[in-house]
Amino acid sequence: MQESYDPAAVERAAQEHWDGSGTFAAREIPNRPKYYCLSMFPYPSGRLHMGHVRNYTIGDVLARFMRMQGRNVLQPMGWDAFGLPAENAAMQNGVPPARWTRENIAYMKRQLRSLGLGIDWRRELATCDPEYYRWNQWLFLRMLEAGIAYRRTGIVNWDPVDQTVLANEQVIDGRGWRTGALIEKREIPMYYLNITRYAQELLESLETLSGWPERVRLMQANWIGRSEGTEISFAYAGDLERQMGGPGALKVFTTRADTLFGATFMAIAAEHPIATAVAAGDPRIAKFVADCGRGSVMEADLAVQEKQGLRTGLHVLHPFTGRPIEVWVANYVLMGYGEGAVMGVPAHDERDFEFATRSGIPIETVVKSASGAYDTVVAPWQDAYGEHGITVNSGEFSGLGFQAAVDAIAAALEARGIGRKRVQFRLRDWGISRQRYWGCPIPLIHCASCGDVPVPDEQLPVLLPEDLVPDGSGNPLGRTSAFFACACPKCGGTARRETDTMDTFVDSSWYFLRYASFDNAQAMVDERARYWMPVDQYIGGIEHAILHLLYSRFWTKVMRDLGLPSVDEPFSNLLTQGMVLNHIYSRHPAEGRRQFFDPAQVTTSERDGTVRHTATLPGGEVVEVQYDGLGTMSKSRNNGVDPQRLVERFGADTVRLFVMFTAPPEQTLEWSDEGVLGASRFIRRLWTAVHEHVRAGAAAPLDVGALNEGQKAMRRIAHQTLAKVTDDIGRRRTFNTAIAAVMELLNALGRFDDGSPQGHAVRQEAFGIVITALSPIVPHVCHVLWQALGHDRALIDEPWPAADAAALVQEQIEISVQVNGKMRARVGIAAGADEATVRGIVLADERVQKFIGAASPRKVIYVPGKLVNVVV
RNA sequence: GCCCGGAUGGCGAAAUUGGUAGACGCAAGGGACUUAAAAUCCCUCGGGGGCAACCCCUUGCCGGUUCGAUUCCGGCUCCGGGCACCA
Numbered sequence: 001m002q003e004s005y006d007p008a009a010v011e012r013a014a015q016e017h018w019d020g021s022g023t024f025a026a027r028e029i030p031n032r033p034k035y036y037c038l039s040m041f042p043y044p045s046g047r048l049h050m051g052h053v054r055n056y057t058i059g060d061v062l063a064r065f066m067r068m069q070g071r072n073v074l075q076p077m078g079w080d081a082f083g084l085p086a087e088n089a090a091m092q093n094g095v096p097p098a099r100w101t102r103e104n105i106a107y108m109k110r111q112l113r114s115l116g117l118g119i120d121w122r123r124e125l126a127t128c129d130p131e132y133y134r135w136n137q138w139l140f141l142r143m144l145e146a147g148i149a150y151r152r153t154g155i156v157n158w159d160p161v162d163q164t165v166l167a168n169e170q171v172i173d174g175r176g177w178r179t180g181a182l183i184e185k186r187e188i189p190m191y192y193l194n195i196t197r198y199a200q201e202l203l204e205s206l207e208t209l210s211g212w213p214e215r216v217r218l219m220q221a222n223w224i225g226r227s228e229g230t231e232i233s234f235a236y237a238g239d240l241e242r243q244m245g246g247p248g249a250l251k252v253f254t255t256r257a258d259t260l261f262g263a264t265f266m267a268i269a270a271e272h273p274i275a276t277a278v279a280a281g282d283p284r285i286a287k288f289v290a291d292c293g294r295g296s297v298m299e300a301d302l303a304v305q306e307k308q309g310l311r312t313g314l315h316v317l318h319p320f321t322g323r324p325i326e327v328w329v330a331n332y333v334l335m336g337y338g339e340g341a342v343m344g345v346p347a348h349d350e351r352d353f354e355f356a357t358r359s360g361i362p363i364e365t366v367v368k369s370a371s372g373a374y375d376t377v378v379a380p381w382q383d384a385y386g387e388h389g390i391t392v393n394s395g396e397f398s399g400l401g402f403q404a405a406v407d408a409i410a411a412a413l414e415a416r417g418i419g420r421k422r423v424q425f426r427l428r429d430w431g432i433s434r435q436r437y438w439g440c441p442i443p444l445i446h447c448a449s450c451g452d453v454p455v456p457d458e459q460l461p462v463l464l465p466e467d468l469v470p471d472g473s474g475n476p477l478g479r480t481s482a483f484f485a486c487a488c489p490k491c492g493g494t495a496r497r498e499t500d501t502m503d504t505f506v507d508s509s510w511y512f513l514r515y516a517s518f519d520n521a522q523a524m525v526d527e528r529a530r531y532w533m534p535v536d537q538y539i540g541g542i543e544h545a546i547l548h549l550l551y552s553r554f555w556t557k558v559m560r561d562l563g564l565p566s567v568d569e570p571f572s573n574l575l576t577q578g579m580v581l582n583h584i585y586s587r588h589p590a591e592g593r594r595q596f597f598d599p600a601q602v603t604t605s606e607r608d609g610t611v612r613h614t615a616t617l618p619g620g621e622v623v624e625v626q627y628d629g630l631g632t633m634s635k636s637r638n639n640g641v642d643p644q645r646l647v648e649r650f651g652a653d654t655v656r657l658f659v660m661f662t663a664p665p666e667q668t669l670e671w672s673d674e675g676v677l678g679a680s681r682f683i684r685r686l687w688t689a690v691h692e693h694v695r696a697g698a699a700a701p702l703d704v705g706a707l708n709e710g711q712k713a714m715r716r717i718a719h720q721t722l723a724k725v726t727d728d729i730g731r732r733r734t735f736n737t738a739i740a741a742v743m744e745l746l747n748a749l750g751r752f753d754d755g756s757p758q759g760h761a762v763r764q765e766a767f768g769i770v771i772t773a774l775s776p777i778v779p780h781v782c783h784v785l786w787q788a789l790g791h792d793r794a795l796i797d798e799p800w801p802a803a804d805a806a807a808l809v810q811e812q813i814e815i816s817v818q819v820n821g822k823m824r825a826r827v828g829i830a831a832g833a834d835e836a837t838v839r840g841i842v843l844a845d846e847r848v849q850k851f852i853g854a855a856s857p858r859k860v861i862y863v864p865g866k867l868v869n870v871v872v
Numbered sequence: 873g874c875c876c877g878g879a880u881g882g883c884g885a886a887a888u889u890g891g892u893a894g895a896c897g898c899a900a901g902g903g904a905c906u907u908a909a910a911a912u913c914c915c916u917c918g919g920g921g922g923c924a925a926c927c928c929c930u931u932g933c934c935g936g937u938u939c940g941a942u943u944c945c946g947g948c949u950c951c952g953g954g955c956a957c958c959a
Contacts, residue, residue: 043959084958156957167957215876219954222875299955303873332873336956351873427956434957504959542953545876550956578878579953629951661897662884666877668952672884674898681912682897688912732888740886740896747896816892821940823892861939867891871939 005687005781007651014780015116023796024118026074028531035071036532037063038512038571040540040548041078044104044126045085048111049633050580051541053643054659054669057777058577058735059539060117061660064776065729066536067118068800074532076515077112077119079105081128082439083504084167087470090438097438098466101128111644115652116780118796123518127507132514133440134461135524136506140191141443141454142562148194151452154431155297158186162473165435171296178472185293190433190500191442195554199224199425202553211573213666216545223546225426230257230410232343233418234266234316237324243314244277250316250327253338253424256348257413258405261394262366264356265344266316267309267330272340275329278312285310285329292331299334307332307355319418320395330355338424346384353384366393370401430551432503437468437476439501447488447495456489462497475499508548509555512538512570529565538571542666545576575733578668580659582639584628585613596638597625600673630670641671653778654680660735660777683781686746686774690767690785698790699764700757704806711762714752715807718766721745723803725773735777742773764789772801817842818869819851835862842868 018024028034039059042052056077063075079101086097093100105126112119125132143149157166161179165188170177195202203224206217233249241247250266268275270292279286288310295301309330316325325343332351333342346356346363356363367389388402397408406421413419433442441462443455455462465483468476477483477499488495510525516532517525540548552570559566585597597615602625604613615625633640646655658679663669707715721741728738749766752759768789775782775795786795810831815838817825825847829838839860842848848870855872862868 040959045959080959165957169958171957219876223955225875297957300873303955305873430956436957503957505956508959541959542877543959544954546954547956548959581952631952664885667885668878670884672898675884678898685912727888734886734888736884737886737888737896743896814892818891818940821891821938826892859939861891863891867940869891869939 003691005684007653007683007780010784011114011116011652011780014783015113017783017794018116018118018796021794023794024073024075024120025122026072026076026120028528029072030531032072033070034532035063035066035073035537036512036516036535037066037073037075037537038515038535038539039075039077040538040544041080041508041511042108043080043083043085044101044108045635046089046104046107048108048643050641050643050659050669050671051577051633052112053115053655054580054665055539055541055577056112056115056117057656057659058575058665059537060115060119060656060779061729061735061776062537062539062733063118064779064796065800067796068772068776068798069730070799073118074515075117075119076123076518077117077121078124078511078515079108079126079128080504080508080511081105081126082133082501082507084169084436084438086438087436090469091472094469096467096469098128101126101438111647114644114647115656118779123515125511125514125518127440127504127511128438128464130461130463131521132511133464133507135510135514136440136502137443137455137460137462138457138524139510139559139562140502140506141457141460143193143558144454146562148197148558149191149432150194151189151191153187154190154192154433155185155187156435157296158184160184164472164474168296168298171298174295174301182294183296185295185297188435190431191444193430193432193554193558195430195551196425196427198554198557199226199427200423201557202427202550205553205569209569209572209574212571213574213576216542216549216574216576219545220550223427223550227255227424227426229253229255229422229424230406230413231339231420231422232257232260232319232413234319234325234343235418237315237317240274240314240316240327243281244274249418250274250341251339252341252343253422254343256345256406257409257419258388258391258394258397258400258402259345259348259366260343260409261318261320261391261397262345262347262364263318263325263343264346264362264364265352265359266325266327267333267342267344267352267355268327269333269335269340270329270331271335272329272333274312274314274327274341278314278329282312285312288329302332302334305331307351307358309355309359311359319413319416328359336428337426348385350384350386364393366391368392430503430505430554432506433500434503435475435499436501437464437470439504440464440507441477442498442500442502444498445486445488445495446498447491447493449493450488450490450495453488453490453495459489464501475501477501505548505551506555509551510559512552513556513559513566525559525565527565533565533567534569535571537573537575539575539577542576542578549574575665577665578663579632580669580671581630582633582641582671584631584637584639585615585625586628586637587615587623587625596636598638599671600641633671646676650676650680651683651780653683653781657683657739657778661739662736664734664736682743683778686770687781687785689746689749690771690788693763693767694788694790696760699761702761702765703758704804706758707762708758710752710754711756711758712807714748714754714759714766715762716810717745717748718762718769719803719807722769722773722801723808726800726803729776738773739777742770745770769801771795772798813865815842815865816867817845817848818867819848820871821869824848824851831865835864838862838868842870 037059039055063073067073081101086101089100090097157171159166159176161181171183231253233251235249270289279289309328312327314327344352346352347365369389391398391400391405410421441464443462445453447453470476484497486495486497512535513525513529516529520526556566556570583599585602586594588594602613602615613625614622616622658676662675724741725738728734771782771785783795812828813831815827852872857870857872859871
């Protein structure tokens with residue numbers, strides 16, 4: 001037994017025990033309640049970062065806790081191994097993405113193992129392994145058969161210099177990140193998954209996800225964006241009819257059919273067929289449409305750009321009044337949503353109001369508030385009235401409330417066959433085609449005579465060649481005939497293989513099912529998935545609140561509907577962990593790019609009230625740097641903290657303790673080097689305290705009936721702590737307060753200097769509680785200290801103890817006393833005292849009397865066992 | 873721009889269902905031990921007033937509900953996450 005704490009030795013011993021006895025190898029055990037604990041698998045970027053450490057520690061704490069609570073736990077790990085960073089690294093270093101990725105996996109796996117996570121490593125998978133991605137391809141073909149996967153065109157960012165499609169991330173201020181060229185939008189053929197078919201179910205079953213944070217459910221609901229509205233067809237006026245070469249109608253979708261009589265313009269997207277037709281004969285419109293075709297496709301960019309529009313001079317007719325309404329081409333109308341056209345009602349829509357005011361379009365009020373407070377005609381200096389109200393100036397539909405007006409107008413439109421009520425979702429179908437190399441090949445073959453032919457199942461997987469090195473211009477698969485040259489499966493003629501690969505969100509949409517069927521070479525998933533699914537606890541970053549989680553929910557449902565062993569919802573409980581932030585320091589040299597500095601290397605000084613930050617350049621020159629606030633740790637900002645160095649210096653337990661203690665899991669965590677020292681100090685103090693206790697000799701059996709007041713009090717604290725930790729970890733997931741409670745218990749044990757045999761027995765029990773309670777968080781040191789306390793069985797195999805209710809009983813309790821809501825006194829009362837007794841004691845108290853004075857109590861509020869408020 | 877969060881001492885935070893604001897820890901200051909340093913241990917530690925008992929103020933800002941608000945409601949400010957090809 002070591003007298004001084006040696007983290008490396010302790011962690012080696014504990015990990016050797018767990019590995020040697022196969023502690024974390026999970027098996028399906030029919031009659032034990034299972035607990036599938038899953039952390040979002042990492043992208044193998046090269047090194048573990050603090051966000052990973054936080055994520056996997058949270059998962060490990062829960063997995064170990066639930067295991068001790070008697071659950072049959074599965075905690076697997078894998079690698080989200082396809083993606084853009086591998087191609088970027090390949091371009092920089094000339095190394096194929098496959099090699100870079102596999103080397104990173106090997107290194108990061110060693111790092112993960114050093115953290116002492118209770119993972120069943122037999123189930124490890126990497127999405128770049130053909131044994132994994134073959135099932136992406138297989139299921140894609142099933143989706144194609146089921147009509148869930150289909151082909152159509154989509155718009156991408158096009159770099160005209162590199163002749164390549166760019167990811168949104170690679171577009172900076174509308175320019176290509178490598179070429180600096182102005183980005184264009186380009187329409188190309190792509191494959192889509194029909195997630196909108198599932199929109200209603202995805203929305204409805206959010207309500208069943210009671211184990212998900214409310215905010216994530218809200219975000220998903222808003223993302224799916226169900227709105228009930230009316231589709232209205234506006235017939236072409238004569239001028240538009242001539243332009244389009246015949247009669248027709250402009251279709252719009254609106255949630256405000258009640259404002260139909262206030263429509264004073266129509267706005268169509270630049271990509272709308274009418275805009276295209278008009279542009280052919282009008283250079284101004286053509287230029288405007290072309291301008292809209294520049295820049296990135298990102299919605300955030302589109303939303304902040306100034307609302308612009310041009311009048312076409314062409315009209316549609318109001319369905320009830322027959323009045324001509326002018327059609328405008330506008331950059332703020334999205335072709336991808338609804339019909340790509342909207343009716344403009346400036347009086348009752350903020351955006352339309354802004355556009356109309358600037359463009360000199362008339363504003364006509366057709367809704368007034370029910371109270372009549374807002375019933376004048378809107379003038380340009382006023383604002384749009386967007387609330388629901390009573391219709392006015394709306395012909396036969398005047399004087400109706402919102403719903404009545406919508407119903408009546410929709411019915412009248414429907415009777416004439418020019419409109420109907422329908423539901424519109426904001427959610428769009430999922431485009432999965434990527435014009436990139438390092439991803440899962442889409443299993444299709446293009447044949448000049450047969451068209452798009454699916455790759456037959458027996459030819460799967462379509463193997464991705466692993467020796468290519470991308471160069472930034474186009475997809476290298478498209479230049480590799482060994483990959484794309486193939487025979488058509490139907491006619492046998494010369495054909496070309498699809499060179500697009502799948503979105504990496506596909507890979508991560510079902511990996512949790514594969515962990516349960518990890519060694520099955522014959523099927524994507526098998527019956528074992530029914531045992532383990534759904535995931536009982538999923539843990540990952542809040543940044544995945546919408547896309548990854550929504551795609552996974554969709555994919556799981558598709559697998560269910562295709563008859564595979566799957567579930568309705570993949571994740572019963574979700575914990576969204578906050579980001580790990582660190583300070584950012586940078587400077588702009590006179591020439592070249594902005595430089596970022598490692599916060600650990602920045603010196604901060606203060607003189608005359610001015611704070612200065614300085615850093616030393618590689619050449620030795622000391623320069624002033626600016627503080628840019630807190631931000632996520634990233635390589636590009638040079639503010640990452642390497643977990644590996646901390647583990648080597650302090651041990652994994654210290655790092656785990658720090659990340660769990662510093663902030664509750666859902667909150668952002670600000671990095672602090674000093675905090676790590678504090679965590680290390682606490683573990684050493686625990687080590688010393690346990691060894692001092694053990695040196696005092698073996699403890700007598702605890703006789704709870706024979707304890708004196710001091711011993712009872714000590715025992716009460718120990719059991720209160722146990723109850724609190726059990727609740728904090730098991731229910732509240734506030735690991736920080738669990739740790740704080742154990743710290744208090746250890747402090748109390750330090751003050752408890754009872755040398756009697758029963759005192760020693762109380763201490764033995766309390767140290768056992770300290771070590772057990774901390775063991776999910778700092779498992780190595782607790783494993784070893786548990787042995788030091790004289791136990792033979794490994795702590796991880798012990799059941800989680802229940803707090804002794806008898807030990808928690810308190811005879812005397814303290815009541816807080818307020819006078820007029822202000823804290824004035826504390827009084828001790830017997831635990832069972834009734835309200836009258838408590839009132840008597842409180843009102844008789846001289847401190848209370850002082851504040852009441854001559855006044856008589858008007859009201860006395862009593863919160864049993866807690867507080868009395870005397871109102872005078 | 874839209875959707876979703878957050879803001880409490882010098883710092884990270886706690887206060888679980890509307891009921892003692894600042895637990896626990898970090899930093900700082902003082903002391904003990906030591907030849908010395910490190911380590912360790914003890915004390916102080918939101919602001920103001922008072923010899924003291926004790927009193928007043930304080931949870932981003934403004935307003936409201938309540939006997940009582942860090943907690944609920946309305947309106948802001950700033951920071952963070954997401955916005956469909958980063959993962």
